[in-house]
Amino acid sequence: xxxxxxxxxxxxxxxVSLHRAYLRSPLGLLRLGQLALGAAFWVTVAxxxxxxxxxxxxxxxxxxxxxxxxLFGLSLLGRWELVPxxxxxxxxTNLVHxxxxxxxxxxxxxxxxxxxxxxxxxxxxPGYSQHCLYSAYLxxxxxxxxxxxxxxxxxxxxxxxxxxxxxxxx
Numbered sequence: 001x002x003x004x005x006x007x008x009x010x011x012x013x014x015x016v017s018l019h020r021a022y023l024r025s026p027l028g029l030l031r032l033g034q035l036a037l038g039a040a041f042w043v044t045v046a047x048x049x050x051x052x053x054x055x056x057x058x059x060x061x062x063x064x065x066x067x068x069x070x071l072f073g074l075s076l077l078g079r080w081e082l083v084p085x086x087x088x089x090x091x092x093t094n095l096v097h098x099x100x101x102x103x104x105x106x107x108x109x110x111x112x113x114x115x116x117x118x119x120x121x122x123x124x125x126p127g128y129s130q131h132c133l134y135s136a137y138l139x140x141x142x143x144x145x146x147x148x149x150x151x152x153x154x155x156x157x158x159x160x161x162x163x164x165x166x167x168x169x170x
Contacts, residue, residue: 016077016079017077017078018076018077019075019076019077019078021170022075022076022078022169022170023076025169025170026154026157027075027094027154027157027158027169027170028072028075028076028170030150030153030154030157031068031071031072031075031154032072033147033150034068034102034147034150034151034154035065035068035069035072037143037146037147037150038061038064038065038068038106038143038147039065040139040143041061041106041109041140041143041144041147042058042061042062042065044136044139044140044143045057045058045061045113045136045140046058047136048133048136048137049133052116053112053115053116054112054113054116056108056109056112057108057109057112057113057140057144058109060105060106060108060109061105061106061109061144063101063105064101064102064105064106064151067097067101068097068102071093071094071097075090075094075169080093090168090169091158091161091162091166091167091168091169092158092162094154094158094169095155095158095159095162098151098152098154098155098158099151099152099155099159102147102148102150102151102152102154102155103148103151103152103155106144106145106147106148106151107148109144110141110144110145110148113137113138113140113141113144114137114138114141114145116133116137117134117137117138117141120132120133120134120137121134
């Protein structure tokens, strides 16, 4: 009597390895810059006394930074297909993340920290002896502005690839 072969098992996943082409791509390099400057932004704010709208700036920076870290990790490992629904639209996911979240939230956070720096500009005078947060707020706003520009560049890179009918991030 003929035997029926067993049903196929689940597909075997390959070993985890770094996607070096992504790391050398413009998007990979921009992501590294976003992670470095984003961390500088929120560490600068978190390391100093903050109040009021700076809470939102810190929340926005940490949220975008964590999402960027997740995108970077999945892209570096080449495992974006593991993300339900978004994995098949990875280029579009990166595009929306960069332009809507990255640029939008970092621009708002930069504006908040710049406004706070302007409010504290009086303590930048020579001979002022009290603790001054002006330089911390100014540093955070500069890091935030540069980070927002990096998100804009990576968003434009993804948009260019999308307009060229390419579906991959590199």
